[in-house]
Amino acid sequence: MVSQRPNLFFAIAAAMLLGVVSNVEAGVLFSSLNHTLLVTAQLADASNSTLKVARAGVDTILVKWSLNASAPPGIDDNYSKVNTKLCFAPVSQLTRKWRKNSNDLSIDKTCSFDIATQNFSTAGNSVQYLVSKTVPYAEYFVRAYVLNVEGNQVAYGQSTNANKTTNIFTVDPITGRHATIDIAVAVMSVFSVASLFTYYVAEQIYLKRKKSV
Ligand SMILES: *[C@@H]1O[C@H](CO)[C@@H](O)[C@H](O)[C@H]1NC(C)=O
């Protein structure tokens, strides 16, 4: 009897572990979502000129979403919120495991940047997103997830085709910083030359004084 206890212990521990693991893995599958939203993404600068490359921290993305008018009536009965996200295009995921695409949305890293969460409405809505400075240089598209009242994804739409090859755009964090970095480098160079010169002159004066003493 005593020798059976460890077995029982291990059986319970294993069952608990399995339970934990399967709970963690219980994410919604992307392939189970209905494709019912229409989504567009338009890049613009401060004067609202259309762009191909958005400078992080400077330019905006105007995201518009609405229910596809051809979707079956009543399909949006349980639609509660719409969560729009900035997502890596496949070309920017190829050699980067940490941006990995997964059908399991709880581990998918495709859509790593939140844009907004808005109430669902059949007519749709829009959001103007100032590209965050934390967004790295890469190719992107925008996806909108429809959430039910429990907060689970039930449907989606995206600003690109199913293969994520059309309407892909670039975010470039460097462009917006160029001028500042150049100025900083110039100032530091001048400062370093000037300080070198100052030390040289100071040393000469010190040496001369030493000699004259
Ligand atoms: C910017 O231009 C787009 C069309 O190109 C328009 O839909 C949008 O309302 C404009 N936004 C502002 C803030 O003027």
Ligand SMILES: *[C@@H]1O[C@H](CO)[C@@H](O)[C@H](O)[C@H]1NC(C)=O
């Ligand atoms: C809208 O829905 C219809 C019917 O499901 C579909 O054929 C069409 O491709 C959808 N339109 C877009 C732009 O996704």
Ligand SMILES: *[C@@H]1O[C@H](CO)[C@@H](O)[C@H](O)[C@H]1NC(C)=O
């Ligand atoms: C909405 O949710 C209810 C309860 O969970 C379910 O019975 C119904 O089928 C859902 N409707 C749609 C269109 O998914």
Ligand SMILES: *[C@@H]1O[C@H](CO)[C@@H](O)[C@H](O)[C@H]1NC(C)=O
């Ligand atoms: C979103 O919906 C909730 C619940 O229906 C409501 O209380 C809230 O005012 C809505 N927010 C906006 C911005 O419409």
Ligand SMILES: *[C@@H]1O[C@H](CO)[C@@H](O)[C@H](O)[C@H]1NC(C)=O
């Ligand atoms: C997708 O739509 C169908 C009705 O066309 C519905 O029965 C099903 O529950 C929906 N799927 C999800 C994940 O809401």
Ligand SMILES: *[C@@H]1O[C@H](CO)[C@@H](O)[C@H](O)[C@H]1NC(C)=O
């Ligand atoms: C998407 O990719 C698959 C496999 O790579 C290909 O067979 C299909 O034609 C592509 N579809 C589009 C719309 O490009």
